[in-house]
Amino acid sequence: GALVYQYPRRTICKSGTSMRMECQAVGFQATSVAWYRQSPQKTFELIALSTVNSAIKYEQNFTQEKFPISHPNLSFSSMTVLNAYLEDRGLYLCGASTGGQEQYFGPGTRLTVL
């Protein structure tokens, strides 16, 4: 079956520092990877959508300068949160698709900023 792993599961960083999170698809080819942030209130914000052989598309309020993403192959993607501040805390989710509209999620990386 389709599995998506994310690591680390939890991370704490000091305000103003950066942290990198990774996403790995197992059992299928992740043609596209979407990164979301889920707030403590449970709402989902799409950060960016990365599709192989296409430019990464960032949503309004999110930029490559703040959330650089790498999607080097069909099984792996990473995203860095640069200069993290309190408003960046939340659960960062990676949703991977294999070309259809079904999107499979990893368990998320919970970011706490001190």
Place this chain on the structure above:
Amino acid sequence: QQQVRQSSQSLTVWEGETAILNCSYENSAFDYFPWYQQFPGEGPALLIAIRSVSDKKEDGRFTIFFNKREKNLSLHIKDSQPGDSATYFCAASAAGGYKVVFGSGTRLLVSP
């Protein structure tokens, strides 16, 4: 403007009852509607999905009823179990796109 709306933030049912979670959407271009189940501390898991060409999709105890004209759908959970207690997200996407738009979720509590 919220494109996918879940009217109930929370719902409580007794064990054995049918839980009904409602969802509506704005964008007529949406043609794929997944429901995700999320337990605390975990990511959302794809539970069941329907395409707009269908009006019903059933998978075990879970059934989606879809009304394209009214732009709404509902997830029915038959014979609810305490283990079904979770937050359920209705979502939608348009053909040819990978962007999934989520509702705000309905927290379901099944009381024994």
